[in-house]
Amino acid sequence: MADEQTTLPPDDPVRFYQVGSFAVGNRLQPLDLRTVQAAQDRPNALTCGHRACQGCGEALGARYALDAAVRATDGRLVSVNATGCLEVFSTPFPETSWRIAWLHSLFGNAPAVATGMAAGLRALGKSDVRVVAQGGDGGTVDIGFGCLSGMFERNDDVLYICYDNEAYMNTGVQRSGATPPAARTQTTQAVGPEPGNVFGQGKDVPRIAMAHEIPYVATATVADLHDLEGKVNTAMGIRGARYLHILVPCPLGWGSASKDTIAVARAATQCGLFPVFEARDGEVVASTPIRRLTPVDDYLRMQKRFAHLFAPARRDDVIDRLQAMADRNIRRYGLLEEAAR
Amino acid sequence: MNEKPFAITLNVGSSLANHTGSWRTERPLYVDRLPPCNRACPAGENIQGWLYKAEEGDYEGAWRVIMADNPLPAIMGRVCYHPCQTDCNRAQIDEAVGINAVERFLGDLAIREGWRVTVDAEPTGRRVLIVGAGPSGLAAAYHLRVLGHEVTVRDAEPMPGGMMRYGIPAYRLPRDIMDAEIARIADMGVRFEQNARVEDLEAALADGFDAVFLAVGAHVGRRAYVPAGEAARIVDAVGLLHDVEMAGETHGEPPRLGRRVVVYGGGNTALDAARTVKRLGADEAIIVYRRTRDRMPAHDSEVREAEEEGIRLRWLSTIANFDDGVMRIERMELDETGFPQPTGEFEDLEGDALVLALGQDADLRLVEGVAGIAVEKGVVQVDDGMMTGRAGVFAGGDMVPADRTVTVAIGHGKRAARHIDAYLRATPYVEPPKHELAGFDKLNTWYYADAPHQVRETIEAARRTETFDEVVHGLDEESAQFEARRCMSCGNCFGCDNCFGVCPDNAVIKLGGGKYEFNYDFCKGCGMCVEECPCGSIKMVPEE
Numbered sequence: 001m002a003d004e005q006t007t008l009p010p011d012d013p014v015r016f017y018q019v020g021s022f023a024v025g026n027r028l029q030p031l032d033l034r035t036v037q038a039a040q041d042r043p044n045a046l047t048c049g050h051r052a053c054q055g056c057g058e059a060l061g062a063r064y065a066l067d068a069a070v071r072a073t074d075g076r077l078v079s080v081n082a083t084g085c086l087e088v089f090s091t092p093f094p095e096t097s098w099r100i101a102w103l104h105s106l107f108g109n110a111p112a113v114a115t116g117m118a119a120g121l122r123a124l125g126k127s128d129v130r131v132v133a134q135g136g137d138g139g140t141v142d143i144g145f146g147c148l149s150g151m152f153e154r155n156d157d158v159l160y161i162c163y164d165n166e167a168y169m170n171t172g173v174q175r176s177g178a179t180p181p182a183a184r185t186q187t188t189q190a191v192g193p194e195p196g197n198v199f200g201q202g203k204d205v206p207r208i209a210m211a212h213e214i215p216y217v218a219t220a221t222v223a224d225l226h227d228l229e230g231k232v233n234t235a236m237g238i239r240g241a242r243y244l245h246i247l248v249p250c251p252l253g254w255g256s257a258s259k260d261t262i263a264v265a266r267a268a269t270q271c272g273l274f275p276v277f278e279a280r281d282g283e284v285v286a287s288t289p290i291r292r293l294t295p296v297d298d299y300l301r302m303q304k305r306f307a308h309l310f311a312p313a314r315r316d317d318v319i320d321r322l323q324a325m326a327d328r329n330i331r332r333y334g335l336l337e338e339a340a341r
Numbered sequence: 342m343n344e345k346p347f348a349i350t351l352n353v354g355s356s357l358a359n360h361t362g363s364w365r366t367e368r369p370l371y372v373d374r375l376p377p378c379n380r381a382c383p384a385g386e387n388i389q390g391w392l393y394k395a396e397e398g399d400y401e402g403a404w405r406v407i408m409a410d411n412p413l414p415a416i417m418g419r420v421c422y423h424p425c426q427t428d429c430n431r432a433q434i435d436e437a438v439g440i441n442a443v444e445r446f447l448g449d450l451a452i453r454e455g456w457r458v459t460v461d462a463e464p465t466g467r468r469v470l471i472v473g474a475g476p477s478g479l480a481a482a483y484h485l486r487v488l489g490h491e492v493t494v495r496d497a498e499p500m501p502g503g504m505m506r507y508g509i510p511a512y513r514l515p516r517d518i519m520d521a522e523i524a525r526i527a528d529m530g531v532r533f534e535q536n537a538r539v540e541d542l543e544a545a546l547a548d549g550f551d552a553v554f555l556a557v558g559a560h561v562g563r564r565a566y567v568p569a570g571e572a573a574r575i576v577d578a579v580g581l582l583h584d585v586e587m588a589g590e591t592h593g594e595p596p597r598l599g600r601r602v603v604v605y606g607g608g609n610t611a612l613d614a615a616r617t618v619k620r621l622g623a624d625e626a627i628i629v630y631r632r633t634r635d636r637m638p639a640h641d642s643e644v645r646e647a648e649e650e651g652i653r654l655r656w657l658s659t660i661a662n663f664d665d666g667v668m669r670i671e672r673m674e675l676d677e678t679g680f681p682q683p684t685g686e687f688e689d690l691e692g693d694a695l696v697l698a699l700g701q702d703a704d705l706r707l708v709e710g711v712a713g714i715a716v717e718k719g720v721v722q723v724d725d726g727m728m729t730g731r732a733g734v735f736a737g738g739d740m741v742p743a744d745r746t747v748t749v750a751i752g753h754g755k756r757a758a759r760h761i762d763a764y765l766r767a768t769p770y771v772e773p774p775k776h777e778l779a780g781f782d783k784l785n786t787w788y789y790a791d792a793p794h795q796v797r798e799t800i801e802a803a804r805r806t807e808t809f810d811e812v813v814h815g816l817d818e819e820s821a822q823f824e825a826r827r828c829m830s831c832g833n834c835f836g837c838d839n840c841f842g843v844c845p846d847n848a849v850i851k852l853g854g855g856k857y858e859f860n861y862d863f864c865k866g867c868g869m870c871v872e873e874c875p876c877g878s879i880k881m882v883p884e885e
Contacts, residue, residue: 018396018826018835019875020790025838027855028396028826037842040851048847048863049356054364055867059845094351095359225842251867259868262843266787292787 021226035225036071037063043070043099050097052089055258057248057265058163061222062086062134065161065246068229070100072236073130078117079103082110082135082144085170085250086163108143110135111151114158122157130236131157137164137178141203145177152212152241159235159242162205165250173253177203180273181325182318183305185253190308199321206279209243213282216242220276222249223266227276227288234278247274255304267299272326275333287333296323361846365866367881369840369859374779374832374877378425378440383744383752384411384480388425388440389833395443395825396835401456403825404447408458411751412483413476413522415452416505418445419514419813421748422640430781430831436794439816439824446821452521460529462489467765470495470550472539472707475503476747477556477738479523480754481761482531488762492531493550497538499590503558504739505747507583508610510617511809516589542707542734552733552761555721556754559703559739565605567695570664574598578606578614578698585617589809599693600624603668605660606698607637612644614696615652619806627653627690629660631673631681646812649802660695661687668692703740718742726760726770727753735761779832783877788837792827795820834878840870 017028025038036042045066052059069077078101081087087104090097105113114133121129133151135144140162151158167185168174175185181199184190188197209217215238220228228246235242249265251258268274271294277287296319300306309315330336345352376389387406394403407414418441429437467490471478474496482492500506501523505514527533539545539557546553562577569575581596588595602623604615607630615626628647630637633656637644648654659681661669668690673681708714708721713731715722721729721736728735737753739745763770798814799805805812816824836855848864849857871879 018790018828018830019788019837022788022790023837023839023875024842025836027836034838035842038838040853044847046847047355047357048860049359049361050846051356051359051361052845054865055869056845060843063845063847090356094349094353095356096353097356257868259872261845261867261869262873 024225035229036067037225037229043067043075045070045098045100046090047097047099049095050090051092052085053250053252053258055251055261056089057222057250057261058086058136058165059089060261061163061228061246061248062090064222064225064228065134065232065244066100066132068232069130069132069159069236072233075100076128077101077130077132078121079132079134080105080110080113080117082133082139083107084136084139085165086134086136088170107139109147110139110144111147111158111160114160115147115151115154115156118157127157130159132159132161134161134163136169137162137166138168138176140164141177141205145203149208149212152209152214152243155214155240157239157241159232159244161244161246163246163248165248165253167250167253169250169253177201178205180322182309182322184308185305194318195308196305206243206245209245210279210282210284212241214241214243215239215281217245217279218243218277219245219247219274221247221265221269221274223262223269224276224288231278253305255307256302260302264299264302267294267302270294271296271299272330272335273299273322275329275335277333284333287335289337290330290335293336296326360862361865362848362860362862365861365864366884367866367868368861368864368884369866369868369870369879370882371834371857371859372832372878372880373776374783375776376779376831376833377428377430378438378831380775380778381424381428383424383746383749384417385752385755386410386425389828389830391447392438392440392443392825392828393830393833393835395447395822396828398822400447400450401454404451404456407444407447410755412458412480412526413448413751414444415448415518415522416476416514417748417751418442418448418815419518419811420505420509422746424748430779430784431827431829433781434786434789435791438827439794439797442795442797442816443821443825446816446818448522449518449815452518457525458483458487458529460486460489462487464491465489465765467491467551468493468549469761469765470545470548470553471556472496472542472545472553473503473556473558473738474498474501474523474533474535475556475558475738475750476505477558477750477754477757478503478554479526480751481554481556481737481758482754483526483529484755484758485761486526486529486531488758490762490765493534494531495534495537495539495545497536497557499535499587501533501535503556504560507560507586508579508613509747510582510585510613510620511589512616512620512805512812513613515811539707542711546734551765552735554727554754554757554761555708555729555734555736555740556738556750557704557707557740559701559745561702561704562697563700563702565697565699567605567660567697568662568664569695572665573663574694575663576694576696578604578610578696579701581614581696582610582617585621595621597621598623598696601692602626602694602696603660603690603692604628604696604698606630606700607632607639608698608700609639609643610701611698612639612647612652614698616647616650616806618696619650619652620809625653627655627692629655629658629670629690631657631659632675632679633657636675636679646799649799650806651802655690657681659683663692663695666691666693668695701739701745705740726763727757728760728764733764776832779877784829784831785873785875785877786829788839788873788875789829792823794827795824830876830878832877835876837875839873839875840879843869843873845869
């Protein structure tokens with residue numbers, strides 16, 4: 001059945017669609033302004049029956065990103081997936097949830113395998129087939145980091161997507177280089193005078209990627225679908241090494257309600273802790289302004305991994321340091337500037 | 342086995358074989374909840390329903406949704422005090438949706454386009470008499486006619502409309518608009534008999550009617566004793582408004598009250614009288630009210646418009662006497678219960694005439710002595726189905742206990758029509774169950790675009806007071822559609838695709854036409870669709 005569109009007068013001057021560009025779709029919006037996810041015949045690159053937890057942000061982020069990539073390339077793409085939750089829940093032998101050409105590499109070598117795929121396709125004269133590599137934050141920020149940096153340095157024609165859930169969730173929530181300070185994980189317990197993960201460690205991979213001066217670096221979250229799809233689309237229109245970092249909340253590891261996955265991602269952006277921006281050739285060119293600024297409290301309170309900051313006693317010292325991080329992001333990326341976008 | 346590649350022991354299959362729905366302990370369900378606007382509407386309009394159609398530009402469809410409950414949208418869009426907007430959830434974000442303005446746009450468009458309502462029901466052969474051609478009577482006549490009954494309306498005045506015509510001035514409700522909406526009802530086959538006051542209900546009943554709906558309104562201006570000299574000119578406000586209307590109809594001389602007129606009262610009628618007096622040529626119109634502005638029963642927008650027109654308001658004042666062009670005003674004070682108490686301080690106010698706007702009573706002579714009909718505190722007692730103690734005799738509008746507004750009267754007319762129909766068919770009318778309220782807490786307002794309210798223009802105050810031209814202008818199509826789209830569709834799906842998009846398990850099926858369905862084979866019950874539904878049209882229920 002074809003997607004229906006409400007018939008509006010031909011040159012309808014009303015440019016206001018009730019939910020603007022915030023919702024997934026909208027019956028009042030012209031088809032070309034709706035998201036890929038709103039289409040009845042969307043690719044569903046990651047289909048039903050996968051074994052991700054209830055409310056998994058990564059399953060959502062992967063479908064959002066890959067569906068957009070499939071649309072952008074007309075289905076002419078291959079994908080390589082580092083070991084991690086995404087790989088494990090989507091392909092327990094012999095089942096697969098993928099409806100695209102998909103290869104599981106090792107934990108640490110997805111960028112290198114993707115490089116090889118791109119080279120092979122070029123050698124075969126199939127440079128119209130595009131390569132998308134994907135991995136979690138563990139495979140990207142820590143284990144596969146050397147390969148990733150090499151891929152960036154060589155400017156190989158690969159879009160690398162990192163689904164960042166801020167710890168090794170698949171193996172039982174261990175700290176990664178993307179785990180935020182003060183967060184409780186299995187390896188950073190909420191004990192001692194400075195409970196949870198330490199301050200001053202970890203890696204800001206989007207900025208590291210920018211330092212490689214690759215053509216395109218962007219961040220996104222599952223809370224802003226139009227933005228995420230737009231960035232995948234932009235990335236697929238560029239040749240060379242591209243990096244997309246998507247925040248995907250993990251109800252299990254973060255201790256948030258499974259129904260709140262999108263709400264948590266939204267809260268992360270609205271307090272400034274997760275800046276959403278776009279960079280070209282190493283320079284930030286756009287950022288998504290904060291629409292309803294909130295203190296970091298609102299974001300932290302949604303997650304049990306930060307519960308020790310509020311009970312038995314409120315740890316203002318720690319919360320203030322996290323707020324300072326958010327404030328720095330707001331300054332650095334101009335998140336409160338009206339014309340940021 | 343041998344055909345498989347090295348180390349492969351099973352055939353590849355899709356994860357679709359894995360029905361993750363078995364993990365679920367709660368399931369999402371699509372529901373319709375009752376939007377606060379619909380709940381607040383005294384005429385029982387499905388406001389969210391018609392705004393939905395107006396959003397798409399289906400104005401005729403929208404108008405027909407209104408017409409299912411209220412036959413007078415263009416009138417409604419002017420004189421309704423829109424309790425729907427008071428309760429609108431959007432008011433908690435920016436400003437309430439301008440429901441009333443959109444309704445007027447639709448009502449005016451219907452008149453311009455000549456949209457009609459046809460009677461498709463089989464004739465029932467039953468005859469209903471309606472006494473009074475005001476909003477309540479008109480609404481009842483319309484609904485009964487739609488249901489196939491033969492309807493006769495008898496009214497005491499030369500023209501139908503009741504208080505809408507003889508109580509609401511033309512600058513608020515232009516007569517051509519009212520005439521058009523009443524004509525539409527007449528065209529459906531409702532018989533109007535004007536200048537036909539029903540004096541004797543028993544006689545009318547004997548005239549072959551199977552049921553009667555009484556809606557005679559409340560036209561008798563309440564008098565207060567104001568000691569006055571021989572020459573003092575004292576009139577009542579409803580009488581004044583009636584005379585002005587009659588003068589217009591007969592091209593006669595409108596009443597002249599002098600240069601300086603004082604109106605005594607704090608209701609909408611007081612404001613109508615003062616604004617009318619000004620238009621009749623008085624230099625000054627002063628409203629004297631014994632309480633404070635916030636305690637005035639008059640609607641705020643009317644007080645504002647009156648002030649813009651230069652009408653002076655004197656709070657906390659009563660009129661002790663009136664003689665020789667001078668009114669003696671006593672200053673009042675509110676006691677702890679909010680009741681005004683005299684202070685013994687007096688001052689004089691010059692005035693040529695005094696208009697009393699102290700409320701109205703119903704003229705109930707026609708039910709005097711009619712067996713079974715009970716009158717208490719000057720109004721006729723009715724049951725939930727608007728029936729009096731006398732079987733087959735129903736009553737509504739200002740003559741029964743209720744708020745006296747046009748919209749309430751129209752609601753009475755609808756309710757009475759349903760119960761009269763049930764009475765005539767000898768089957769009880771069963772009201773459909775009400776949905777749960779779609780309160781603000783059910784919404785996820787993140788998804789609604791920020792959008793300011795579209796304001797209707799008014800003509801300049803200076804020009805206003807000289808004519809009876811309509812004060813408030815209507816919206817053009819663009820602003821009407823914009824305003825309709827500010828509706829958040831509380832409690833009712835509007836096809837935003839959020840549930841379809843945010844499900845991590847692709848367990849929502851988009852059927853098209855704004856309809857969705859859950860695929861419970863794969864829904865894990867995470868509840869994200871409920872959380873991210875902007876309008877609160879999904880809920881979680883425990884799995885059995």
